[in-house]
Amino acid sequence: MxxxxxxxxxxxxxxxxxxxxxxxxxxxxxxxxxxxxxxxxxxxxxxxxxDSKDALAQEIIAVRDQRAAEVRRAAASSGAPALETLIDESMALAALRDSDVFCLAGDRLLREVDDTWDVVAASRTRDRAEFALLLRDARREGHLAGGSEGQPDAVDAETGGTGTGGREGRAQAQEDALAQVVLAAVIGAGVSARAVRDARDAVTVLERLWLLLLPGLVPEHLRPRYIDAVGRSARLHRRQQLP
Amino acid sequence: MxxxxxxxxxxxxxxxxxxxxxxxxxxxxxxxxxxxxxxxxxxxxxxxxxDSKDALAQEIIAVRDQRAAEVRRAAASSGAPALETLIDESMALAALRDSDVFCLAGDRLLREVDDTWDVVAASRTRDRAEFALLLRDARREGHLAGGSEGQPDAVDAETGGTGTGGREGRAQAQEDALAQVVLAAVIGAGVSARAVRDARDAVTVLERLWLLLLPGLVPEHLRPRYIDAVGRSARLHRRQQLP
Missing domain, CATH: 1.10.10 (Arc Repressor Mutant, subunit A)
Known part of the structure; x- marks a missing residue:
């Protein structure tokens, strides 16, 4: 073609x-x-x-990253709150692999060569940084619970609550850690959807993950809204995966 | 050596x-x-x-699976509740890759060849089935909240609550879906820990994920116990990763 x-x-x-x-x-x-x-x-x-097969592969990853950036721009332009944008972006990125040949190849390259190439680390690091930025906005918008409801603040368990940044520092540590979890989930959802017979597709794995995360993530009064948002985004991106 | x-x-x-x-x-x-x-x-x-490089690779995956089974037996023999066993198993599996050369190579093989080899799908499917069994036990032990506390049952969003199995069927669907999420997280935590500069190690990504999942996963009165269990398991397996 x-x-x-x-x-x-x-x-x-x-x-x-x-x-x-x-x-x-x-x-x-x-x-x-x-x-x-x-x-x-x-x-x-x-x-x-x-110059080489390497050069071809690196350009394919660059095209994949360009498409990922377009997905991000589309998600961000919706005017939705930052956490909704993040949820939608994560599902769009998981669905991307099935949407065209550059994304499929780029995804495979990111997985196969990931511990040797700088361009791969840069691509993954960029994804994670975008997630962390959205989470920072979500906190500003009051959409992250962050232990403010008397629930144990999960980050304290990791840092021992001794961070010099106090509440602000803890919040940022939580956002970075959560961004890493979302990145791991997006990657893992893609790999496991390919590898496991009768597996749910990657979008459905992420839908499930977000629904499980919501109780610990968003303030109680926003939960119904986010349950709707997760379902809506999953339906949209599952449809886009169909041939 | x-x-x-x-x-x-x-x-x-x-x-x-x-x-x-x-x-x-x-x-x-x-x-x-x-x-x-x-x-x-x-x-x-x-x-x-x-016979071939393929035969070598398949035997390496078999050795990796054997070590994974040993990790499982060790986690299961602790006599801890099933959900604690699952948490510990997931972190042990993530740490496995760093523990010896067969696990490192097996992990790399599972990632590189995963959409073509039956042996890879079988290995991943076995991991997921083990997770699902533990979750079934956890529900029997009363350690899974499962929407019983008036929180929205996340699975309903997926099935529309129309499963013929009723409550029992929904519970099983939730366990299978959660098992898939755990599998995705274990895989993704490993890949993203390798690929991202200054990434948290795989065990810490999983620690973070479990802490985020607990509010939606376990009944409120068990949360402090599980926050302790997650921290303990992460400390144990992070230590085992050190050279």
């Missing part, structure tokens, strides 16, 4: 072919020969555009 | 060398040549023991 009928090769066609091959076979098993054959270009044409 | 001084090769030495190479380079980049060199055996010796 990324090829012209006359077989002429362009940078975009090579990249599309690389995404298809890497999405199917994975980074390490994807051969440049296969990419060249699918793109219907000469080897010289590929190497005049990209 | 898996070699004898006289350089003689055995099945166990070949497997140990394969685990070291696969743990370091990943499945696809791991070459049989490298494994042969590290194990100090002749190619014929390797192929008389293992």
């Amino acid at each position: 990324m090829r012209n009928d006359d077989g002429s090769g362009t940078r975009q066609e090579i990249l599309g072919a690389a995404a298809e091959i890497i999405g199917t076979y994975g980074y390490f098993a994807a051969s440049v020969d296969r990419i060249i054959t699918l793109a219907q270009v000469a080897p010289g044409e590929l190497y005049s555009q990209f | 898996m070699r004898n001084d006289d350089g003689s090769g055995t099945r166990q030495e070949i497997l140990g060398a394969a685990a070291e190479i696969i743990g370091t380079y990943g499945y696809f980049a791991a070459s049989v040549d490298r494994i042969i060199t590290l194990a100090q055996v002749a190619p014929g010796e390797l192929y008389s023991q293992f």
